Amino acid sequence: MALGTATDPYELRFDTGRICLDLIATTHPVERLDRVEALRAWITGSGLVPPGTPLAHADALWLTGFRELRGQTTRLVRSRSAPGTHPYDLALARVNDLAVAAPPAPRAVHGEDGALVRELTGPPECAALLGALARDAVELLTDPVARASLRQCEGDNCPIVYVDTSRGRRRRWCSSEICGNRERVARHRRRTALAR
Numbered sequence: 001m002a003l004g005t006a007t008d009p010y011e012l013r014f015d016t017g018r019i020c021l022d023l024i025a026t027t028h029p030v031e032r033l034d035r036v037e038a039l040r041a042w043i044t045g046s047g048l049v050p051p052g053t054p055l056a057h058a059d060a061l062w063l064t065g066f067r068e069l070r071g072q073t074t075r076l077v078r079s080r081s082a083p084g085t086h087p088y089d090l091a092l093a094r095v096n097d098l099a100v101a102a103p104p105a106p107r108a109v110h111g112e113d114g115a116l117v118r119e120l121t122g123p124p125e126c127a128a129l130l131g132a133l134a135r136d137a138v139e140l141l142t143d144p145v146a147r148a149s150l151r152q153c154e155g156d157n158c159p160i161v162y163v164d165t166s167r168g169r170r171r172r173w174c175s176s177e178i179c180g181n182r183e184r185v186a187r188h189r190r191r192t193a194l195a196r
Contacts, residue, residue, distance in 0.1 A: 012026070012042050012045050013025050014045055015174065016161065017164075018140050019048065019132075020073050020133055020136040021077070021140075021161055021162060021163065023042075023046075023069070023070045023133060024070055024160075024161065025160050027070070027074075027159075028158065033063060033070075036063055043058070048132060048133070049120060049124055049129070050120065053123070057123055062126045065130055066130065066133075069133055072091040073133075073134075073137045075088065076137065077140075077141075077150070077161055078161065095134045095137050096134075098130045098131055098133075101128055101131030101134075103129075103135070104120045104125075105120065105122075106120055106121075107120070146163055149165065150162070150163060151164045151171065151172075153172075153179050154179070154183075155173050155174065155180075156183075158173075158174060160174035160179075
């Protein structure tokens, strides 16, 4: 199984190819950012902060901020509205506003084994983390190659959007282990039913 690919519907996923798309994926198949503890796990799992970074200061306001950015980014990535329409432009303005915040400052320190590891200079602020996510969305939206590589999963009822970096750009599913496996099982069942 690919790193960060969930098999349990409540597990967090980090397999879309962009951290802003991983944030969008937290709504499928159910709301995964339903409590502050889940948000803390997502922040660490996504790589926004190094493992072990204290996040005890994260609260319900953080949850609100991350969900709001997720909604605005979703509107921009999935929008059928063209730029210049009111909802699209409001979402773009909000993402641009959030992108202004400086990201958390990393530093290299010696780990327990003597190897250099990444650590933050202090506990991260919500605005800094939202800024890093918003900048990732801005980079995705302004990169024509990445934009052209955006794909909607072909799995039944799967709304996940991912960046297709596969050879030949033929990736069909958000995850071969999840949606791809479901499709293979369904195909097998159809063949078996026809053979009877």
